[in-house]
Each structure stands twice: as structure tokens, then as C-alpha cells.
Amino acid sequence: MTDQKLRTILQEHGLKATYQRMAVLEYLVTHKTHPTAEMIHEDLSNISLATVYNTLDKLIETGLIIAIDIHDDGKRHFDYYGEPHYHVINQQTSEIIDADNFDMAPLFEAARKASGLTITGYHIEVYGVKSENP
Amino acid sequence: MTDQKLRTILQEHGLKATYQRMAVLEYLVTHKTHPTAEMIHEDLSNISLATVYNTLDKLIETGLIIAIDIHDDGKRHFDYYGEPHYHVINQQTSEIIDADNFDMAPLFEAARKASGLTITGYHIEVYGVKSENP
DNA sequence: CCCCCTTATTAGAACTATTCTAATATATAT
């Protein structure tokens, strides 16, 4: 993804297009690894950890990325959220698999009915284990 | 819920029926407040915080309760999971609303297809805000 | 019914992911 594209995305979401934000956003766009803040900081070694956290907070506020809490490791993982999707988590390995083969609209309608709220988003994690008989 | 019932539930899930576990489980069964470990510890004042955490871990392992991470407050919240349900979270107030008016079986099937795993459970949080025009 | 042994509880220390501070630097509108 070009710098100009990253700059535009950030500005369209009301964020100043700093070098650090462009780098963190590009990292999340191009890595499917659901990294932690520490992992991003290690790879982008010229950006401070505080800035990684600050930037992740801003990107979450805009909805560009989401956070996933894996209870196994106690760390927050982050995921670019360009297209809505959900996560399937292997309980034996903590591997996170992206999936988008399900229409969430009926769930939104059910949630609206149950709560009276205007639905703005969702986080779905489905847990599984390796099949006994593949 | 009677002590005998609590004892039976714990033993059926392979856990020793200690006073502390019965108290924590009963607390979660009877409180719809999605409490944190600290809140449980404050209310059950004769049970140590370490035991509250240990017990919550054990109850999660058995599937009797689940954890919900609210990113707003950085604390883990816990919820008795006697019947499958999902959560609608008011982003303005962090209020957690239980809802069960949606059949998750099709999502399980989609997740199985996407991952090849045998699905064992799910955590769903739907986010919303107060409607503009109620 | 009472041991025995495994498992649970506890207080407090330790850990660590995340947030805060306050000084410096940078983006962007004018």
C-alpha cells in the first residue's frame, strides 16, 4: 500500500498522517498475524512502544482495527478490520483464523431487538479444537 | 440455589466442592451484574482475592462461566453461562446486556467450514449506542 | 468413620501489560 493511500485513509478518519501512524497501519494491513503491541514495536524498531499503544488506540477509535483478547496469553492482539469478519480460535494452539463466510445482519437485528440500541459493530470469536476424525 | 445443588454442579464438572467455590459459583448464578474479580472479592469478604482468581479460572475451564473483556475499563468481567447467550454492550455506558434471541448453529457450521475445527463454543459481543430516534 | 494424599486456600510478593508524565517535535491550516 502506497504512502499516499495510507495518508488518505488516516486523514479520512480524522487522524494526522504521521510517519508512525502510517507505519503501524501499514504493518497491520500487511500482516495477518494478529500481532500484539510488543510484536509491532519489535518489528518497527524506530517507533516507541508508547506511540505504538497511542496509535493502536486511535486506530481502534476510528474502527480501522479491532482488538482481540486471547485469555491464554493475557495480551491484547490487534487486527486490521478493512472488511468485517470474525475469528475462529484453536483452543489447543491459540491460532487465530479469520473467517467471513457468515451474514451478521440477522444477528444485528436480534441484538437491536434485545437491547433497543443502534448496533455499531461486533466482535465474534468461535472456539474450536482439532477434529478427532478429520 | 441450595448448597447441595451447587455441590453437585461442581462435582459433576470434576471440581472439589469447597466452601469458596460454592460461594463464588452461587454469586455468579445469582448476580446478573457481570462482576470483576475485585467486585466478587469485595462482596465475599472472607474469601481471598487469590482464591477468587483461582476459582474463576477453574469455572472457566469447565465452561460454567465465561470471561468478557471490556476494553473501556481494562478489567475482566465474569458471567455465569448456564444457558448459551451473547452480549450487547452499550458503548456509551459499558452496560452489558444479556441476549439469547439468536440461533448460533448456522454460525457454528460456517466456522467449522472455515477452520476445519470441531466447534466447542463462542463469545459474541455486539456493540451499540443509544438510538437517536427511539 | 477416619486416615491419607492430593488438591485447594491464603497473604503477600512479584510480574508485566498498559497507561501516564511532561518535555520535545511535528503536521497542517492559514
Added chain:
DNA sequence: ATATATATTAGAATAGTTCTAATAAGGGGG
């Protein structure tokens, strides 16, 4: 180009959770 509000940073601080190791208690076997 300048001003100004906003962003970055290193390091300290915070706080939720986990660990330690000593004590207590559940419950199966006799």
C-alpha cells in the same frame, strides 16, 4: 513561513493478574 494544536518519546508509574510456598481441607479407600 508561522502558529498552534496535536503527536512522539523515554522512562516512571499503575494496577490487574499471577506466583510462591506454607497451611488447610476435601473425599476416596480402607
